[in-house]
Amino acid sequence: xxxxxxxxxxxxxxxxxxxxxxxxxxxxxxxxxxxxxxxxxxxxxxxxxxxxxxxxxxxxxxxxxxxx
Numbered sequence: 318x319x320x321x322x323x324x325x326x327x328x329x330x331x332x333x334x335x336x337x338x339x340x341x342x343x344x345x346x347x348x349x350x351x352x353x354x355x356x357x358x359x360x361x362x363x364x365x366x367x368x369x370x371x372x373x374x375x376x377x378x379x380x381x382x383x384x385x
Contacts, residue, residue, distance in 0.1 A: 324345070333344040 329341050338344040
């Protein structure tokens with residue numbers, strides 16, 4: 318889907334060079350991919366400390382049971 322964006326030429330050129338991308342499209346695609354990955358990581362980090370931890374749970378026994 319063609320899209321027209323007004324992106325600062327200085328920024329896109331710096332992103333293209335620093336990422337070793339041949340085209341502006343490659344640089345933008347890589348930047349969007351990295352943005353999405355970071356957002357997903359942030360969502361996972363926000364989950365830390367929100368789950369109840371059971372000190373009695375034996376994860377090794379669970380792994381053995383799954384292999385059987």
